[in-house]
Amino acid sequence: MNRFVPSNLVVLRRDVLRAASALLEEQVRASQAFSAIAKTLHRVHGELANSLAELAGRADADLTVRQLARRCQTLRTTLALVEQHYQADVVRQRDALRALLAAFNESSKVLAQTLVEKDLLDRHRMVLERVVLSYERVINWLPFIEEVLKEFHAIFPFDLFFVAFAEKHGLTAHLFYPGRPTAAQRSDLEPQLVRELLARLNQPFDAAVDLAVHYLDWTPWFGIATAQCYQLLTEKVPDHRSGLAGILGVGFGTAQPLSAQEQTVIRSLLAILVIVVGSSRALSDTLRELEYFSMHDPLTHLYNRRHFLHMLEYEIGRSERHQHAFSLIMIDLDDFKEINDTYGHPAGDLALTELANVLQAQVRQGDLACRIGGDEFILLLPETPLEGAKALARKLCDRLRAHRYFYQGTSFHVTCSLGIVSYPQDGKSVHELLAHADLAAYEAKRRGKDEICAYDDLKTRRTGGALTRDSLAEQRSEVEALREALAERRIVPFFQPIVDMASGQVVAFEVLARLIPSVGDPIPAGRFITVIEKYGLGRELDRQIIAAALAALRDFPGEKPTLFLNLSVQEIQNRNVLGFAARLCHQWGLDPGRIVFELLERHAVDDLEKLRQFIRQLRKRGFRFALDDFGSGYNSLHYLRELELDFVKIDGAFVRGMQTSRIDEALVRNLSNLCADLGMQTVAEFVENDEMFAMLQKMGITHAQGYYLGLPLPRLPVVESLPRTSSP
DSSP states (O other): OOTTSOHHHHHHHHHHHHHHHHHHHHHHHHHHHHHHHHHHHHHHHHHHHHHHHHHHHSTTOOHHHHHHHHHHHHHHHHHHHHHHHHHHHHHHHHHHHHHHHHHHHHHHHHHHHHHHHHHHHHHHHHHHHHOOOOHHHHHTHHHHHHHHHHHHHHHSOOSEEEEEEEETTEEEEEEEESSOOOHHHHHHHHHHHHHHHHHHTTOOTTOOEEEEEEEOOSSSOOOOOSTTSOEEEEEEEEETTTEEEEEEEEEEOOSSOOOHHHHHHHHHHHHHHHHHHHHHHHHHHHHHHHHHHTTBOTTTOSBOHHHHHHHHHHHHHHHHHHTOOEEEEEEEETTHHHHHHHHOHHHHHHHHHHHHHHHHHHSOBTBEEEEOSSSEEEEEETTOOHHHHHHHHHHHHHHHHHOOEEETTEEEOOOEEEEEEEETTTOSSHHHHHHHHHHHHHHHHHTTSSOEEEHHHHHHOEETTEEOOOHHHHHHHHHHHHHHHHHTTOEEEEEEEEEETTTOOEEEEEEEEEEOOSSSSOEEGGGTHHHHHHTTOHHHHHHHHHHHHHHHHHHOOSSOOEEEEEOOGGGGTTOOHHHHHHHHHHHHTOOGGGEEEEEEHHHHTTOHHHHHHHHHHHHHTTOEEEEEEETSSSOHHHHHHHSOOSEEEEOHHHHHHTTTOHHHHHHHHHHHHHHHHTTOEEEEOOOOSHHHHHHHHHHTOOEEOSTTTOOOBSSOOOGGGSOOOSOO
């Protein structure tokens, strides 16, 4: 019986067929009875006719006897005709009933198929509704498959389900049992199943097999009695890259083969599972590739810069705990651009790939070889002191110098410049070690290329007690001096007054960073801020200045003035400077509305969306925002439209030029009107004399600052002690 036909339709069909069969049987019995009666009539009639014929043949027979004999003959003919017509009617009725039964049977089959298809569509829809792939389901695809199989089992109660893939190491298979077979049943069934899967996947019979068994426990019984009493129905799981990737299917115990309709139903359900398994496998492979290439260079397959930085941080911590030294060798290819220009980029790619192979062949197990730039490689050598790194560098330099690269009938050589640093003597942080390794490689290249230079050599080469370095080395020296100044808290805030134009009173201060040298006058930020930002020291500088400025505001007597704090551009990249300032304000009871963070206009263009997010977070915490040096960029008006600004600080170049340039005067005047219309306050910078102050006041500028109004001071002064302008 087809297990997918609705039971009520099966009962109706059975009852109708039974009734029709009973009618046929009744008709046959009636026909047989009539035939028996007719036969008896024929026999009796024959006997009577024979007797009458004998009597009629006598000479003494009268007229009546002869007439009876003729009538008996007529009756015999009539009986034959009646029987003939009756039998013909019986045949016609039987054929008509059989045709009716055949038509009913066909109609019931069509109806059953229609009902089955509708029911299957509904069930398919319910199954497909569960087939929603996500990252979690791709990574944990087995529980997801079990969910879908439960829906499958409700439609077709299979006895086992399997998924098998041909891997490099052999066969990987997962076997799902809705019931729980005995150990004997498993030992009988599974070896034969594995043989069939190996054959269908074109694998050798002795291939390694990794078989995982999953018990679903949806039913207490197991329908496969022996390995000879089950059937399999399978579907391929394709892989667009390698053809047949795997196979999945169901097994069931049955005494009779499945009907064509049953096979169609099951295959349609298996097709859904092919989508699930195939998609999960494809996505899983893609995720594995993404994970691989998140740590590896796609050309050379060495580790990339991201993974190198992670491992370098780990090695610094490990070496610090165990008091080990380790070394880095920076490898910079010499004149690599000429290789690309002369032979083409494919030749350059070949050189990079072969160089990576040379590096891998020369390093020890546990060393890390990475490609960190276009033509830059680096080696991380754990537990390797400087002398050991120098020995490896000499070996590498000789090996790379001797290596010949062949490309399309030509050959060429590539040399490298190597820079060496060692932890902890040449640096104790990621930034220090990389910067010093880069400096050493730069020096090796400067010496004539195909050279080796250790950073330690740069530190010990002296002439008259001073380091003989080029401009890059001098900049590195300045970096170290700035690191030292930050560590010793010698970069401090100075406070320059900002005057309210309407009242002439000092209402705010801009916080300016100053470096206090061992000897001499304080150094303004303009002379060192570029180096600070280039070498990633902006975060530490911002926090030190913010903490010192807010501490001064905390200690300020009476009503607190507003502070304008400059931020480095790196702080808008989610470094949580706002959280740091908010915690200090909460800890010291300061009003965040008294704090205005300002950023140079030229830095706003780097990432406008990031800046929007930063300003939204800033406002949530109660702070305000100013755009500094406004008008110096090419998209100034764009910023007024796109950003919610509290203050616009007009570039001092326009302010200084007002007295001699009608253009500068018109720009400042119109910018003041525009900001007023937009509800933004304005601050004019570099106010240098009384006439300039009066012009700005007449234009409606709301605030001003400059050396004429007050010099930057090392302490936050009380307003009454500040010098006043002659005509505020």
